[in-house]
Amino acid sequence: MDIQKLLSRQAIETESKIVLLVMDGLGGLPVGPQLKTELEMGKHPNLDKLAREGALGLADPVARGITPGSGPGHLGLFGYDPVQYLIGRGALEALGIDFPLKPGDIAIRINFCTVDDSGLITDRRAGRIATEVNAKICAQLKSKIKISGAEYFLEPVKEHRAVLVFRGKGLGDKIADSDPQVVGKAALAMVGEDEASKKTVKLVEDFLAQAQPLLKDEKPANMMLFRGFACFSKYPQFNEIYKLKACAIAQYPMYRGLARLVGMEVVEAGAELEDLFAALKNNWAKYNFFFVHVKKTDSAGEDGDWARKVQVIEAVDKQIPKVTKLKPEVLIVTGDHSTPSKLKAHSWHPVPVLLWSENCRPDLAQEFGERACASGGLGRFKMKYLMGLAMADALKLEKFGA
Amino acid sequence: MDIQKLLSRQAIETESKIVLLVMDGLGGLPVGPQLKTELEMGKHPNLDKLAREGALGLADPVARGITPGSGPGHLGLFGYDPVQYLIGRGALEALGIDFPLKPGDIAIRINFCTVDDSGLITDRRAGRIATEVNAKICAQLKSKIKISGAEYFLEPVKEHRAVLVFRGKGLGDKIADSDPQVVGKAALAMVGEDEASKKTVKLVEDFLAQAQPLLKDEKPANMMLFRGFACFSKYPQFNEIYKLKACAIAQYPMYRGLARLVGMEVVEAGAELEDLFAALKNNWAKYNFFFVHVKKTDSAGEDGDWARKVQVIEAVDKQIPKVTKLKPEVLIVTGDHSTPSKLKAHSWHPVPVLLWSENCRPDLAQEFGERACASGGLGRFKMKYLMGLAMADALKLEKFGA
Numbered sequence: 001m002d003i004q005k006l007l008s009r010q011a012i013e014t015e016s017k018i019v020l021l022v023m024d025g026l027g028g029l030p031v032g033p034q035l036k037t038e039l040e041m042g043k044h045p046n047l048d049k050l051a052r053e054g055a056l057g058l059a060d061p062v063a064r065g066i067t068p069g070s071g072p073g074h075l076g077l078f079g080y081d082p083v084q085y086l087i088g089r090g091a092l093e094a095l096g097i098d099f100p101l102k103p104g105d106i107a108i109r110i111n112f113c114t115v116d117d118s119g120l121i122t123d124r125r126a127g128r129i130a131t132e133v134n135a136k137i138c139a140q141l142k143s144k145i146k147i148s149g150a151e152y153f154l155e156p157v158k159e160h161r162a163v164l165v166f167r168g169k170g171l172g173d174k175i176a177d178s179d180p181q182v183v184g185k186a187a188l189a190m191v192g193e194d195e196a197s198k199k200t201v202k203l204v205e206d207f208l209a210q211a212q213p214l215l216k217d218e219k220p221a222n223m224m225l226f227r228g229f230a231c232f233s234k235y236p237q238f239n240e241i242y243k244l245k246a247c248a249i250a251q252y253p254m255y256r257g258l259a260r261l262v263g264m265e266v267v268e269a270g271a272e273l274e275d276l277f278a279a280l281k282n283n284w285a286k287y288n289f290f291f292v293h294v295k296k297t298d299s300a301g302e303d304g305d306w307a308r309k310v311q312v313i314e315a316v317d318k319q320i321p322k323v324t325k326l327k328p329e330v331l332i333v334t335g336d337h338s339t340p341s342k343l344k345a346h347s348w349h350p351v352p353v354l355l356w357s358e359n360c361r362p363d364l365a366q367e368f369g370e371r372a373c374a375s376g377g378l379g380r381f382k383m384k385y386l387m388g389l390a391m392a393d394a395l396k397l398e399k400f401g402a
Numbered sequence: 403m404d405i406q407k408l409l410s411r412q413a414i415e416t417e418s419k420i421v422l423l424v425m426d427g428l429g430g431l432p433v434g435p436q437l438k439t440e441l442e443m444g445k446h447p448n449l450d451k452l453a454r455e456g457a458l459g460l461a462d463p464v465a466r467g468i469t470p471g472s473g474p475g476h477l478g479l480f481g482y483d484p485v486q487y488l489i490g491r492g493a494l495e496a497l498g499i500d501f502p503l504k505p506g507d508i509a510i511r512i513n514f515c516t517v518d519d520s521g522l523i524t525d526r527r528a529g530r531i532a533t534e535v536n537a538k539i540c541a542q543l544k545s546k547i548k549i550s551g552a553e554y555f556l557e558p559v560k561e562h563r564a565v566l567v568f569r570g571k572g573l574g575d576k577i578a579d580s581d582p583q584v585v586g587k588a589a590l591a592m593v594g595e596d597e598a599s600k601k602t603v604k605l606v607e608d609f610l611a612q613a614q615p616l617l618k619d620e621k622p623a624n625m626m627l628f629r630g631f632a633c634f635s636k637y638p639q640f641n642e643i644y645k646l647k648a649c650a651i652a653q654y655p656m657y658r659g660l661a662r663l664v665g666m667e668v669v670e671a672g673a674e675l676e677d678l679f680a681a682l683k684n685n686w687a688k689y690n691f692f693f694v695h696v697k698k699t700d701s702a703g704e705d706g707d708w709a710r711k712v713q714v715i716e717a718v719d720k721q722i723p724k725v726t727k728l729k730p731e732v733l734i735v736t737g738d739h740s741t742p743s744k745l746k747a748h749s750w751h752p753v754p755v756l757l758w759s760e761n762c763r764p765d766l767a768q769e770f771g772e773r774a775c776a777s778g779g780l781g782r783f784k785m786k787y788l789m790g791l792a793m794a795d796a797l798k799l800e801k802f803g804a
Contacts, residue, residue: 029763062802062803063790064783064790064794065792065793065794066412066790069803082802343761346801370779371765374777
């Protein structure tokens with residue numbers, strides 16, 4: 001039986017509270033003069049105290065060797081098998097702008113691009129037009145384009161990117177990108193692999209046929225490419241599975257979207273790090289599961305800026321007493337994947353996990369870091385098992401069998 | 403999704419190079435006055451340096467507690483689930499003499515044996531006749547026996563063992579051995595469990611009916627037993643799955659056969675240890691994955707000769723600089739299974755793994771040995787996951803999901 005099904009079978013409703021504090025891209029690789037990871041380098045006495053009292057381990061978000069995107073990374077944290085519940089790119093883009101997708105919706109990423117007089121692509125990103133220009137173009141297209149057979153939504157994202165959503169009956173997503181991935185070629189014709197997908201292709205072609213004359217004189221965004229066709233399906237709901245009242249505290253739309261995808265309530269938080277923890281306190285009475293998402297560890301890693309990643313980790317450490325003061329039954333500090341500054345990208349390296357609870361079995365770890373986690377008492381496990389540990393330590397799981 | 407499918411989905415072609423150096427039967431158990439394993443006892447400064455810079459772990463070729471044969475051991479190393487892709491004994495014997503099996507071939511092990519006048523077996527191995535005698539008998543049988551309905555091949559192996567291969571349409575392998583496993587009984591009648599296997603039985607019976615008069619006066623090999631019926635099926639090809647150009651450098655036919663089975667190219671190498679590494683250098687430009695197989699660690703283990711096993715490990719260590727000088731992006735040193743001298747046999751103990759790469763996450767290990775591996779950063783894993791780690795560290799895998 002799948003672990004999530006098993007947990008669902010054993011879950012009971014209790015008052016105990018779980019905090020899942022996610023530092024995005026937390027895991028790292030040795031860098032700098034000390035040849036330590038960002039987490040090992042940082043001074044984080046509060047996390048180290050939790051590490052001494054709690055248990056550490058290393059988790060693989062998807063599988064050994066596999067580098068996860070943000071979608072699979074978070075699904076693993078929430079206890080969903082990320083391979084079984086793969087989110088299409090279009091759907092993730094829509095979630096990323098807080099778009100309320102409904103089951104059956106087809107979400108498509110749009111790249112505005114530049115073509116020459118003969119229709120050959122000269123710039124796949126239309127010179128990365130300003131987001132405001134993008135918004136203006138989208139507004140104009142929406143005011144003019146009428147589609148029959150389905151409802152459509154067009155929303156600007158950032159720079160040259162937008163999202164197109166079709167809502168109708170029997171639409172498919174088995175359609176390859178129209179983006180040829182190189183300049184000097186024309187956009188590829190879209191081909192639906194089955195009847196449902198052919199129906200979607202007709203809608204997109206209708207949309208494009210109306211858009212082209214409107215874009216014709218736009219410079220440089222005089223054409224669009226369609227990518228990441230994704231049919232959105234409803235996910236099994238987090239609160240029902242685990243019998244929890246869960247809320248998400250996240251400052252970036254994609255993570256709010258991911259939380260909403262599994263049915264968490266998303267609560268308001270300001271833009272600063274301490275705002276996350278103020279929101280946690282403000283919502284403490286209303287929920288018993290809190291997903292708190294810190295983005296900036298990942299951004300620093302992506303920028304290859306290990307010193308800044310260390311600073312973010314140290315800044316989060318200073319907030320930890322605000323969490324422990326609330327007396328959660330379970331406090332987990334981890335990441336959704338590794339983003340080593342050394343690689344300036346997400347990576348396949350397992351993610352450090354710190355689990356603190358009155359009911360956990362402490363190990364020999366004296367501090368929170370990758371090498372300490374490698375010999376921690378939780379061992380090495382797939383991230384989808386984390387929810388079970390959290391639920392168990394919160395005494396929210398019944399005995400299995402007599 | 404199976405890990406190999408997942409890797410295949412994410413694999414990209416790059417120039418980076420991976421060396422998989424396999425010391426056959428590497429893992430051991432404490433022996434000798436120091437009560438250390440052969441690997442722990444050996445002086446191997448080059449491997450220890452790699453261990454300090456890289457990451458260690460312990461891998462189970464098949465599953466905890468399961469002792470693998472050479473086939474499953476190597477399939478695990480190559481990333482194939484050894485239970486799903488079990489190689490029949492007949493097929494392995496054929497691979498072991500470099501016989502070019504084709505899909506659908508039925509390979510059967512033959513034991514020449516001795517029977518008395520009433521047909522009861524008096525020696526299941528015909529006194530382990532000399533290989534030359536075996537070859538002479540096989541040549542004579544081949545010159546006389548004519549089979550209709552299928553092509554057949556008969557090849558001597560070692561001492562009393564030979565391989566019989568039938569190539570024809572619709573042949574099955576669901577046939578129990580004719581070897582009763584004890585003396586004093588007659589050979590068992592062969593029964594095909596399905597139509598295809600019944601067809602094979604007819605061919606074997608025809609073969610045996612013609613062979614018996616020819617063998618009648620051979621002393622002591624006056625009869626033959628049939629074992630390990632195995633239909634050969636084409637394996638998913640290594641190079642296609644991983645988008646690699648792989649070559650195998652191995653001195654023993656079975657390992658060349660196993661490499662060929664998954665589609666690696668087998669390159670020439672002389673008989674000495676250093677010849678393996680000369681072949682590695684000579685073929686460096688042409689491939690980006692190198693399976694290098696050292697047999698003698700296993701032979702020494704099988705002989706219960708721990709001192710010789712230590713010597714082989716130390717001799718391999720001296721060759722390591724020849725590998726690192728070539729600057730592979732990933733260098734793995736491991737075994738296909740454990741062969742502790744103490745047990746004089748393959749064993750179920752997990753196999754020490756050393757993975758070195760610029761992109762791996764180093765652990766606290768200071769040397770290469772079983773106990774160091776037990777607390778290494780790679781943790782404990784099934785061997786079939788090793789290819790994913792190698793591919794990841796060589797930057798040959800795309801991100802999974804957005």
